[in-house]
Amino acid sequence: MDLKNKNVLLVGLAKTGVSTIKKLNKLGANIIVNDIKPKEKLEGIIEEIDNLDNIEYVLGKHLESIENIDLTIVSPGVPLDLPFIEKIKSEGIKIIGEVELAYKLSKNPTFIGITGTNGKTTTTSLVGEMFKKANKDTYIVGNIGNPVIDTVDLTNENSYLVTELSSFQLESIEDFKPKVSTIINITEDHLNRHHTMENYINAKARVFKNQDKTDFTILNYDDSIVRDLGKNSNGNVLYFSIKEEVKQGAYLDKNNNIVIKVDGKELVLMNKSELSLPGNHNLENAMSAILMAYVLNIHTDVIIDTLRTFKGVEHRLEFVTNKDGIMFVNDSKGTNPDSTIKAITSYEKPIVLIAGGYEKQSDFTEMIKYATKNVKALVLLGQTAEKIETTAKEHGIDNISKVKDMEAAVKKAYEIAESGDVVLLSPACASWDMYPNFEARGLDFKENIYKL
Numbered sequence: 001m002d003l004k005n006k007n008v009l010l011v012g013l014a015k016t017g018v019s020t021i022k023k024l025n026k027l028g029a030n031i032i033v034n035d036i037k038p039k040e041k042l043e044g045i046i047e048e049i050d051n052l053d054n055i056e057y058v059l060g061k062h063l064e065s066i067e068n069i070d071l072t073i074v075s076p077g078v079p080l081d082l083p084f085i086e087k088i089k090s091e092g093i094k095i096i097g098e099v100e101l102a103y104k105l106s107k108n109p110t111f112i113g114i115t116g117t118n119g120k121t122t123t124t125s126l127v128g129e130m131f132k133k134a135n136k137d138t139y140i141v142g143n144i145g146n147p148v149i150d151t152v153d154l155t156n157e158n159s160y161l162v163t164e165l166s167s168f169q170l171e172s173i174e175d176f177k178p179k180v181s182t183i184i185n186i187t188e189d190h191l192n193r194h195h196t197m198e199n200y201i202n203a204k205a206r207v208f209k210n211q212d213k214t215d216f217t218i219l220n221y222d223d224s225i226v227r228d229l230g231k232n233s234n235g236n237v238l239y240f241s242i243k244e245e246v247k248q249g250a251y252l253d254k255n256n257n258i259v260i261k262v263d264g265k266e267l268v269l270m271n272k273s274e275l276s277l278p279g280n281h282n283l284e285n286a287m288s289a290i291l292m293a294y295v296l297n298i299h300t301d302v303i304i305d306t307l308r309t310f311k312g313v314e315h316r317l318e319f320v321t322n323k324d325g326i327m328f329v330n331d332s333k334g335t336n337p338d339s340t341i342k343a344i345t346s347y348e349k350p351i352v353l354i355a356g357g358y359e360k361q362s363d364f365t366e367m368i369k370y371a372t373k374n375v376k377a378l379v380l381l382g383q384t385a386e387k388i389e390t391t392a393k394e395h396g397i398d399n400i401s402k403v404k405d406m407e408a409a410v411k412k413a414y415e416i417a418e419s420g421d422v423v424l425l426s427p428a429c430a431s432w433d434m435y436p437n438f439e440a441r442g443l444d445f446k447e448n449i450y451k452l
Contacts, residue, residue: 001101001104001105003024003027003028003029003070003071004027004028004029005028005029005030006029006030006070006071007029007030007032007068007069007070007071008024008029008030008031008032008069008070008071008072008073009032009034009063009066009069009071009072009073009088009093010024010031010032010033010034010072010073010075011034011035011072011073011074011075011078011084011085012034012035012074012075012076012077012078013033013035013037013042013045013046013075014045014075014076014077015145015147016075016076016098016147016149017033017035017045017075017098018045018048018049019098019147019149019150020073020098020101020147020149021033021049021052021055022049022052023101023105023149023152024073025049025052025053025054025055028054029054030054030056031054031055031056032055032056032057032058032063032069033055033056033057033058033059034058034059034062034063035059035060036059036060036061036062037059037060038059038060039057039059039060042059062084063084066087066088066091066093069088069091069093070093071093071094071096072085072088072093072094072095072096073095073096073097073098073101074095074096074097074172075097075098076097076098076143076166076168076169076172077168079193080095080171080172094174095172096172096173096174097169097171097172097173098147098148098149098169099142099148099163099165099169099172099173099176100172100173100174100175100176101149102147102148102149102151102152103148103173103175103176103177104175105149105152106151106152106155106161107152107155107156107157108156108157109139109151109155109156109157109158109159109160109161110159110160110161110179110296111161111163111176111177111178111179112127112160112161112162112163112178112179112180112181112292112296113163113165113176113178113180113181113182113207113208114127114142114162114163114164114165114181114182114184114288114292115164115165115166115167115170115181115182115183115184115204115207116182116183116184116185116186116204116220116226117184117185117186117187117188117189117204117336117338117339118184118185118187118281118336118338118339118342119184119185119281119282119284119285119288120143120144120164120165120166120184121143121144121164121313121316121333122277122282122285122312122313122316123182123184123285123288123289124140124142124144124162124163124164125140125144125310125313126285126286126289126306126307126310127162127289127292127293128140128162129306129310130289130293130298130302130303130306131160131162131293131298133302133305133306134293134298134299134302136159136160136298137155137156137158137159137160138159138160138162139151139154139155139159139160139161139162140162140164141161141162141163141164142163142164142165142166142169143164143165143166143169144164145439148161148163160296163178165207167189167190167193167194167200167203167204168190168193168203170203170204170206170207171203171206173206173209173210175210176210177210177211177215178207178208178211178215179214179215179216179296180215180216180217180218180292180295180296181207181208181211181215181216181217181218181235182207182217182218182219182288182291182292183204183205183207183208183218183219183220183226183229184220184226184284184285184288185220185223185226185284185338186200186201186204186223186225186226187336187337187338188200188336188337188338188362188363189335189336189338189360189362190360191360191361191362192359192360192361201225201229205229205232208229208232208233208234208235211233211234211235212234212235213234213235213236215235215236216235216236216237216238216291216292216295217230217233217235217236217237217238218237218238218239218240218249218288218291218292218295219233219237219238219239219240220239220240220241220284220288221239221240221241221243221244221246221249221251222241222242222243222284227239236248238250238262238291238295240284240287240288240290240291241287242280242283242284242287245259245261246261247261248261248262248263249261249262249291250269250287250290250291252272252283252287253268255271256271256272256273257269257270257271257272258270258271258272258286258287258290260290260291260294262291262294262295267300269290269300269303269304270304270307270308274304274307274308275307275308276307276308276309276310276311276312277310277312277317278317278346279317279342279345279346280345281342281346286307289303289307290303290307313333314330314439314442315330315331315332315333315438315439315442316331316333316334317329317330317331317343317346318330318331318442320445320446320449321449321450323414323449323452324419325418325419325420326414326417326418326419326420326421326422326423327349327421327422327423328422328423328449329343329347329422329423329424329425329426330425330442330445330446331343331424331425331426332425332426332427332431332438332439332441332442332445333438333442334425334426334427334428335357335427335428335429335430335431335438336360336362336428336429337362337363337364337366337367337428338366338367339426339428340353340355340367340426340427340428341366341367341370343424343426344367344370344371344374344375344424344426345370347374347422347424348374349374349420349421349422350374350375350376350418350420350421350422351374351375351376351421351422351423351424352375352376352377352378352379352413352416352417352421352422352423352424353371353375353377353378353379353424353426354379354380354381354409354410354413354423354424354425354426354427354445355378355379355380355388355426355427355428355429356380356381356382356383356384356385356388356427356428356429357381357382357383357384357427357428357429357430357431357432357433357434357441358382358383358384358429358430358431358432358433358434359383359384359387359429359433360429360430362384362428362429364384364387364388364391364428365391365395367428368388368391368392368394368395368397369395371392371395371397372395372396372397375397376399376416376421377399377400377401377413377416378392378397378399378400378401379400379401379403379409379412379413379416380400380401380402380403381402381403381404381405381406381408381409381434382427382429382433382434383429383433384428384429385402386402388428389402399416401416405434406434406441406444406445406448407448407451409425409445409448410423410445410448410449410451410452411448411452414452425441425442425445427441
């Protein structure tokens with residue numbers, strides 16, 4: 001892909017935007033950076049690329065003229081149905097994202113594409129660990145926080161890019177073709193962006209849209225939405241299930257053994273009790289990871305060892321500390337109701353749940369139904385606090401406190417909790433009403449625990 005002297009428009013100056021600009025600059029492109037945020041809100045980011053030439057900035061508004069633009073690259077946070085983006089499309093200008101650009105520029109590494117509503121980061125980290133333990137040249141990239149574009153000059157045909165992919169990133173792919181793709185699950189999320197569940201499902205399914213019979217598509221058989229997508233894949237479809245035996249893939253037998261069944265071979269790998277991570281959702285993550293590693297010829301001893309020793313991911317059911325017999329758990333990455341359901345069903349102890357955040361038009365009814373079983377109190381904050389409170393009261397939960405910030409939430413939860421309880425931060429919402437990202441929210445939670 002020759003971009004020398006080409007006019008490239010980058011819309012959205014986020015972390016991936018900075019990495020993309022640096023790469024485009026190396027390739028000799030003329031770069032126009034456009035962001036609707038004003039310059040004063042972007043100064044920290046602009047400082048990182050201040051020393052580069054051939055960059056024009058249009059900030060605080062959209063570009064007025066798109067004449068002479070050869071290529072547009074959109075950051076994941078930019079909706080593709082914005083009138084400005086629709087105008088670019090109507091002019092026949094190619095629009096891609098950072099993942100697609102990296103794919104086009106890469107030197108033929110093996111891409112592994114991982115998506116789903118929940119479990120993406122844990123699964124991506126688990127697969128990456130398996131490949132590292134197998135001494136493969138491994139890069140853990142994508143939505144997990146490491147731009148794919150940063151690896152272009154470091155990788156070759158012997159490298160593996162374990163790539164976490166959000167629905168936002170998948171919307172802007174064109175030729176991206178992973179050797180192995182997986183969809184772990186699909187539940188309602190990001191409807192403020194995708195508008196309908198159908199649009200959201202279609203965005204997720206793009207992970208396998210370019211695959212063929214030389215590739216593998218790994219799907220969750222127990223998730224009816226995901227299972228039905230199998231008929232749309234041109235790859236070799238493998239299923240994983242914790243409920244029933246599958247014809248091709250991995251399943252849990254009646255003795256709770258994980259069994260791999262691929263190409264007529266059947267192998268009992270290990271018992272689910274040996275997994276280091278708790279909960280059925282992590283069993284699903286593990287089975288997806290097992291199949292991805294297995295079809296790419298990672299030795300089963302390495303797979304087993306990783307599953308026994310993997311310590312999990314920060315901000316995902318992360319044990320923080322025990323204070324006065326109360327366990328504090330950071331699940332700041334629980335950014336939708338289904339994720340929070342998975343968190344609260346991972347514990348049999350009474351839970352004081354800290355929840356609430358940015359409004360994404362989510363329905364909290366199902367989450368609250370699960371909460372009635374072992375959540376003894378709710379501590380709510382953020383834009384959705386009242387919405388969650390209303391739903392909780394409709395289902396008979398009355399022990400509810402609304403607070404203004406995380407410091408007050410931690411103090412209130414500690415005040416309510418007793419020895420043997422779990423104080424669980426699992427917001428069921430994005431963080432953007434109060435924090436730049438879920439990581440900052442999780443760190444704030446932990447810092448306030450240590451202040452107690």
